Amino acid sequence: MPIKLENVGIAVRDLEETIAFFTDLGLTVLGRDEVSGEWADIAVDLDGNHAKIAVLQTPDGHGQLELFEYIHPDAIETEPTRPNEIGMHRVAFSVDDIEESLAVAARHGCRPLRGVANYRDIYKLSYIRGPSGIIVMLAEELQKS
Known part of the structure; x- marks a missing residue:
């Protein structure tokens, strides 16, 4: 079964601030949207899911980031990740x-x-x-x- 990495998704506090950071590093915004509804609730297992999203692409065309800022439910603040923590690293x-x-x-x-x-x-x-x-x-x- 062939598999292809589509993107890396990252929840952010401030979508505009994060877009500015990554576009200044050289990524390009491919698209923006707001997502909500039953399909979104099912896909991510959050009732009432509503988020602003942006997809950014690296200049070589191979890497993409999907950034999302939650409108509902409220985003959950956590301590910043340390390099040796299990889970999403970098x-x-x-x-x-x-x-x-x-x-x-x-x-x-x-x-x-x-x-x-x-x-x-x-x-x-x-x-x-x-x-x-x-x-x-x-x-x-x-x-x-």
Whole structure:
């Protein structure tokens, strides 16, 4: 049975703030909508489900994020995820220039969790805490082919 990754879904506090962050990093908004109704209740197992959504795509056309901000029921605030917690871990992106990408993130108040690491002179990478506490990994390949 063939399988294809469609997108990664992330619930956010503020849809517009999160769209601004990811579009500044280079993603493009493919579409926006509001979803509700019986089909949405069944699909996600929440009665009265109503959310604003946006689908963003990476410049290479392969990766997509579906961001959703709940109107009903109220979103549940949790502590920010730590890298060693079970469950959704992070979203990772390859970037051409990690310093430039970190500068973009900083304009949104997002900073590295610790700093920029060098992995065996193959990648420079950093985990940052993005909007709504999303952990975002940025990686710059050092040995480009």
